[in-house]
């Protein structure tokens with residue numbers, strides 16, 4: 001099983017995703033918010049790139065009597081006119097339970113929507129559900145591509161750390177001797193960036209929150225007063241839920257993320 | 261002082277290099293070969309992208325009575341008609357001393373030649389001279405961009421590891437408390453990928469050779485029978501030499517790498 005890791009949404013080459021399991025990470029905060037919402041009973045999350053499109057989808061769902069929450073951010077800030085933002089703390093069970101979340105975010109949405117073509121399965125990853133994602137990817141048995149959203153087209157520490165936690169869990173499940181051996185694990189073939197991510201995971205496993213202090217976007221959110229969000233998103237393996245992006249059903253046309 | 265790290269030659273944006281110290285890494289094997297040759301008394305290295313151009317430059321230098329060695333590789337193999345390849349073991353002092361090396365390689369040459377515009381200084385880095393490069397970069401006092409050549413347009417473990425050794429040495433020189441602190445070092449501002457590289461350096465500091473076993477290109481060279489090259493390139497801080505890429509002098513037109 002080959003494990004590849006893409007550092008940014010921009011580095012996705014759709015043809016290279018054919019038939020694989022893709023896992024998308026935008027840890028601060030889109031995918032942590034999606035994982036939290038689904039774990040808290042959200043019926044499904046529709047991710048939309050454009051804000052006008054998000055409003056349109058939410059209005060149509062509401063018109064069909066689907067209980068809906070419209071949410072989004074740009075540059076870490078709420079979008080004017082949007083009742084909800086991109087903080088996982090906005091979505092406790094009593095708010096999100098039984099509802100559909102329509103979400104537009106800067107990078108995460110783009111990364112999610114760019115992976116759906118050709119892949120076998122698209123999972124939503126974060127620190128919150130890294131182990132559950134690794135278990136699911138092992139069970140699927142296909143090559144895995146870990147897709148980090150990245151920050152402004154560049155490598156992001158937090159996304160690569162979460163991807164590395166999935167690599168680490170998979171190595172420990174499938175090739176526990178690898179970490180002390182000199183060679184590639186016999187049953188896993190790790191891309192160079194997957195090896196680097198695994199070492200990030202080993203370095204921050206006991207304190208993922210510390211990585212956010214050293215990450216560009218983590219420090220930006222901290223300076224915006226969002227320390228509580230950082231604490232939430234840094235919590236490792238809190239949830240067993242593995243959200244899956246399902247291709248659009250013909251009648252409504254939008255891909256939706258649901259509980260696996 | 262900001263420390264940035266570019267994962268591949270393709271990710272160079274010349275405008276972002278303005279005024280900085282750039283360090284170029286193509287550890288397997290171009291920059292390890294350049295560092296070895298210069299440490300062994302080579303007068304200078306001219307790096308050329310194109311093979312025909314390399315032959316032309318070598319012929320012209322020979323015509324000017326400059327003792328010259330023509331060397332190059334494509335895909336790890338010697339180039340037909342080229343007397344020398346890209347192995348550092350081909351350049352002991354008795355072969356390379358007092359001569360100019362004209363070198364063309366797959367990725368390293370491209371990365372070197374792409375950095376020269378606008379930068380203040382371009383240094384040549386490798387595991388062999390990581391500490392010396394870090395000392396030089398600290399003394400220059402400018403922002404630093406570590407430029408990894410990468411493998412086929414992708415992140416390479418060996419180049420990022422060597423860049424990480426430079427980051428680690430700089431952190432230890434300028435902010436020794438950082439590694440145990442929770443925040444960014446006060447005098448160094450590390451890009452996210454520089455933090456990840458630093459953790460690779462911490463993981464492989466005692467055994468850099470092991471990283472080559474886990475790297476795509478390292479395993480390719482091993483399978484080609486080049487284990488001795490890998491051993492040589494994995495030797496940490498063997499040389500004090502810091503090769504510098506000097507812009508072309510008007511009369512000959514090619515940038516040349518010389519001892520600092």
Ligand SMILES: [Mg+2]
Nearest residue numbers: 026027028150
């Ligand atoms: Mg992000």
Ligand SMILES: [Mg+2]
Nearest residue numbers: 286287288410
């Ligand atoms: Mg290389």
